[in-house]
Amino acid sequence: MSGNLSRRRFVRLAGAGLVAADAVHAQSGELTAQQVIERIQKNVGIAWRTQTVDTIKAGSPDTPVKGIATTMVATLDLLKRATAARRNLIIVHEPTFYSGNADEAQANAGDPLVLLKRSFIEKNDLVVWRFHDHWHARKPDGIISGMAIALGWEKYQVPDNPRLFDLPRVSLENLAQSIRTRLKIRAIRVIGDPQTMVSRTAFNPGSTALTQMMRHFSGPDVDAFVCGEPGEWNADEYARDAIASGKKKGLIILGHDMSEEWGMEECAKWLRTIISEVPIEFMPAGEAFWTPK
Numbered sequence: 001m002s003g004n005l006s007r008r009r010f011v012r013l014a015g016a017g018l019v020a021a022d023a024v025h026a027q028s029g030e031l032t033a034q035q036v037i038e039r040i041q042k043n044v045g046i047a048w049r050t051q052t053v054d055t056i057k058a059g060s061p062d063t064p065v066k067g068i069a070t071t072m073v074a075t076l077d078l079l080k081r082a083t084a085a086r087r088n089l090i091i092v093h094e095p096t097f098y099s100g101n102a103d104e105a106q107a108n109a110g111d112p113l114v115l116l117k118r119s120f121i122e123k124n125d126l127v128v129w130r131f132h133d134h135w136h137a138r139k140p141d142g143i144i145s146g147m148a149i150a151l152g153w154e155k156y157q158v159p160d161n162p163r164l165f166d167l168p169r170v171s172l173e174n175l176a177q178s179i180r181t182r183l184k185i186r187a188i189r190v191i192g193d194p195q196t197m198v199s200r201t202a203f204n205p206g207s208t209a210l211t212q213m214m215r216h217f218s219g220p221d222v223d224a225f226v227c228g229e230p231g232e233w234n235a236d237e238y239a240r241d242a243i244a245s246g247k248k249k250g251l252i253i254l255g256h257d258m259s260e261e262w263g264m265e266e267c268a269k270w271l272r273t274i275i276s277e278v279p280i281e282f283m284p285a286g287e288a289f290w291t292p293k
């Protein structure tokens with residue numbers, strides 16, 4: 001007997017004190033979720049923080065790992081696909097239960113969708129572990145490395161600042177089109193004159209603060225700013241006013257997920273260098289948005 005049934009039965013037996021969990025795992029040579037996490041902690045190249053969101057969000061650390069999926073976010077759709085593909089340790093970059101707290105499920109504990117996802121995870125013997133702070137803090141930043149490869153921008157990266165790229169001169173419109181094509185983004189958005197010529201480009205994945213917008217749109221250093229999720233009411237309006245004031249610049253907004261997702265493919269590649277016992281697969285969660293034709 002294999003799979004979920006045997007695991008559930010095992011848990012019941014273990015709970016009843018009939019088997020010793022460690023002994024069983026050691027005998028079968030199984031890698032547990034906790035062992036995978038510890039191997040990551042040991043190899044990530046930076047000291048593990050005491051305050052971090054990089055914790056298990058659902059599932060038991062003692063779960064034997066059949067396969068690993070890396071992804072941007074454990075959407076319900078992704079959880080179903082990972083289950084079907086027998087990837088029961090899901091390494092995510094962003095929250096599963098709509099909260100940035102370390103203990104996500106607690107923040108929205110009674111919500112019906114939180115309960116539904118939790119029970120899906122438990123029923124299918126999945127473990128969801130977040131790998132956010134340390135994947136960014138790694139040198140170089142794992143998300144930026146993966147995105148630079150996906151964008152085809154590695155050769156343009158400014159040596160002393162991995163968030164800056166000296167791209168061949170191109171119109172803002174053509175730059176946005178090429179990014180859309182490379183990353184297959186449906187809902188890319190742009191602020192600025194499409195014919196503005198741009199070269200030096202700053203890139204910021206994920207949440208994008210007003211301070212970053214101010215830096216790139218007030219100074220002369222950057223022609224284009226490609227980013228994830230800026231505030232529409234403050235950061236985007238800052239860019240719009242800067243351009244209206246005469247700045248020959250452009251803002252290209254990819255959306256939070258689309259600005260980071262390929263960084264989790266890079267994560268799968270890195271994991272394969274330290275984990276060989278189980279299959280490791282990058283499974284894109286994909287883009288939430290679409291636009292009418």
Ligand SMILES: [Zn+2]
Nearest residue numbers: 093143206260
């Ligand atoms: Zn991120």
